Amino acid sequence: MKKNVGSCFKQRAFEQGHEPDPKLVEIGKEIVKKCKGVPLAAKSLGSLMRFKTQESEWLYVKNNEIWRIEGDDDNDDDGDGIVRVLRLSYDHLPSKLKQCFAYCAIFPKDHEIEKETLIQLWMAQGFIGGSSSSLEEIGEEYFNDLLWRSMFQEAKEDEEGNIVSCKMHDLVHDLAQSVAGAEYFRMIEARDEEVAQPPTITIPEGVRHVALLDPGRYKRTNGIEFWSQLKLSNKVPTLLSPRKSYYGMRLAILFWSQLKLSNKVRTLLLLPPNYYFGMRLPIERIMSCACLRVLHLHLSFIERLKISSIGELKHLRYLHLSLAPLIETLPASITKLQNLQTMKLINCSSLENLPKDTGNMKSLRHVDLSGNEEIKALPASITKLENLHTLNLDSCGPFENLPDNLGRLRKLRIINLTITAGEHVMRELHGLNLSGDLTIEGVEQVRDGKEANLKEKPHLRSLTLEYGGEGNNDDDALEGLRPHPSLKELKLKGYGGMKFASWMIKSSLLPNLVRIQLRDCPRCESLEFSGPLPSLEYLSLSELISLKSITSKLRKGEGFFPSLKELYLFHLPKLESWSVVMAILDGDQEVVVVEEEEPHNSLSVVLFPHLPNRWIIEGCPKLESIPWGWPARERVDLCLIDAKALELVLKKKDEEG
Template identity: 35%
Template sequence: MKTIIGNIERSSLDIEDLASLQEKLQELLNGKRYLLVLDDVWNEDQQKWDNLRAVLKVGASGASVLTTTRLEKVGSIMGTLQPYELSNLSQEDCWLLFIQRAFRHQEEISPNFVAIGKEIVKKSGGVPLAAKTLGGLLRFKREEREWEHVRDSEIWNLPQDESSIMPALKLSYHHLPLDLRQCFVYCAVFLKDTEMEKEKLISLWMAHGFLLSKGNMELEDVGNEVWKELCLRSLFQEIEVKDGKTYFKMHDLIHDLATSLFSARASTSNIRETNVKKYSHMMSIGFAKVESSYSHLLLEKFVSLRVLNLSYLKLNQLPSSIGDLVHLRYLDLSFNREMRSLPKQLCKLQNLQTLDLQYCISLSCLPKETSKLGSLRNLLLDSCSELTCMPPRIGSLTCLKTLSHFVVGGKKGGQLGELGNLNLYGSIEIRHLERVKNDKDAKEANLSAKENLQSLIISWDLFEQRRYESEEVEVLEALKPHPNLKSLKVTGFRGLRLP
């Protein structure tokens, strides 16, 4: 019900108790004609569906609910009409799906590949996902013997489920290059149907050492290539770009495959004092989520951690023992809205690559010795609205690729020149431009050379002492970005003309 309400109002909802949710949904639907689509339903609890049906009855005549499911029992529980059973795709339609993935646009297809390909398509059992996945697998193979190897694989002889799809998915996995396999399987740490963020996933791959250097390529670019190849193999879907970030999902059957391959030793878990010893070695390569009351215990016991997720825990401070996690590469502290500062011991983490502080809305400053984090590549500060300045010498973090926010300081450092030598990717918001003395200082940001920046937000604070309008025009002109920039937003600008 919470999801339905959120989709109607196009916003998140804080209500949790069932009675309030029912009342809210009835209020939204009362007397209205609606079409509600419930896709891929698995719940077989008759009572829950009866409760939902009672809420939905407030709609006007003609209001309808359309449900898709793979379970016959769900159809009989929910339906007032006879369920419509979809047949498998025809071989012709499966072939069309297959060649869309297996061959590039306008690529000439030899008769031998067509013959072998059609034999492979027959093994898809008329399942669209199987046809697409097999096509994605063979897109990277251009030798007849490679296609014959897929056609004749012993995996087709394994016991099949009713959809006949798992052999096709397993084949796709077994034909992945070794470095792609571990990147794919790692996605099992996310819950099924989770909307994943590409940039975050690449940072996690980096933290675990899954990405291999290729010549002069940055690891972020290597990760992007891996992600694109997994997409071309139909292992990722529902790709969407929002606010300059790329989001995607895994089909639930593909997620099941990743989960079945994921070692139980690397599984996620909530950590309690009673089972810390049991999980200590597993957590050395795991993705940790811990209960707030035991966060200090984790920091003392899990000194081999590479990835630590302490988001949404309502922490108001981080224990100084965080500095003992010398192998830590990824630290997520996001959505700890009461955290005002970070301990200086954090700056001992010489291997830290990603520090996520998004929505730490009370955070007023970063440690003065942040510049000692020599391996830091991603500093995420979205919605850290109380941040008053940047730490000294942040420009010395030459590995830094993502700096989502930069707050121009007053007289004591934190000037735009700190950005000059940073090769930044993605997006950045630069705040408090009224503190920039002149256009010369603005030019030192060297935005015109930052070819990998996609989005730029620059803002003047309306409530601080301002300079002349003409000076603001000069500052804005000096901040000229690289032509590759795709999005530019300017707020608080008082100039009478644009440069």
């Protein structure tokens, strides 16, 4: 048994911290031999065995007939053996997972599959059962189960550690195609660039899903011949368009002229532009497919999109239209889509609003309007969508107003919101569940920042506060905009107050802050950081024209910005010093005595244990004191560093040496 393969199997098959049954261990060693030394096979089989506790169940897998298919397993090609392992794992999947897995055959090999999109597609196909309120949670369980069983690979995580996408191993993808059977058709790209004669393809009658990926390596003349000869069954319900290639519009016209769509089509999925081939889509044919459940189009090459009859697609549950710059308004008929669960209108740069009766679409759960800069208002009827779970407004707005009582939609999570501060909109923020980024423009108009209730919004990742023009620059207003301690990023621009809010610089109030950017705050003369800000990786101070000093107050034993990686000091013409002082704190963490400043090498403080590997120090002509020197062994990228600042750094190095 190869050690790493046996370890992969053991980690999956036996619960950590529990002594496994010796009999199962011995049977497991025999099962591992079926893996041919391949970790993927070991993980897949180990996951299969995890919930089998009886000796008879383990013997059944060990002696399964599948090992004897196509010959003696001892003489099998490794690839064949792995396929058998994967097939056995598939055979033991619950039926609810089998259909979800088979549906993944619709994607090309090596395609990065977004988890959220995949779950929404499963929902649209009716693969996920359960109460309406828990469909996404059940879909998440299905996804995680398939991931655990090694049906998915290369899972990517966001900064919070949540899985956002995955891929399928080529052999796993082959299995998905195999079990999908006659309902799926795929054309594999030609590997030999010298191939002159493309195949003549006839789509079988029973096909329900078609993927045409890349004829681009066939010679130009014969490529045109291929597309002109391609015949599609009138019952094809799924089509993946080929990649855009050098054949251009001529082939696109030939391809789409041959396309025949049956009114029994359930899914039409055209992948993003690197897979997209067409220049003009037969929209009128698509709109005639009355049984469509999924319509996913990237439309960057469409001259004009006429979807006035889209309301006739009564069974539509998933609609994705993106890169359609000529869509200015949506047809009113779209509000007739009573079964629509997911509506994504992304980067439709001319789209200005949603229909006023959007609230009639009672099944809507997910709306993504990201990239639509012209959308600056939401219809009042949106507050009727009681099943709405997510509303992505990234790059929309700024919104001067939000619909009354939007906060009453308790299931709703708004992603990436930009507003213009005003009394009404600030009150509406109070009850909203916000996530992602929040940008508030015109903060000088805020009377009472506490109305926004930002400190009760734990899912907010980034907060941007922008001042502009005349108005209230009262320090108290900024103090009231204190966010939740989970905040990761803070940006402040144009603030006209004399001092920064306490929550901005207290480590105990924002322990998870990773990025700070302070810009164009012309009246602030001093900046104090209280505590080490342990998670801070990026600090940018720019155009603080009155700033004279920066002080870091630490207790003995605390690190000085222990995680900082990037430091930018730009155009701080009056800045004279950055000092570290030791503070004695009382039980309430309030400073009661500050010791005399000492040379940093005598303090019980580790200064920059991970020294920034990128510095920009420019426009700081009066800077005379800094609390760190050149790193002993680390490489540092010095960009635009003032000669005087560089001299200080080198001087510190000499003192420490």
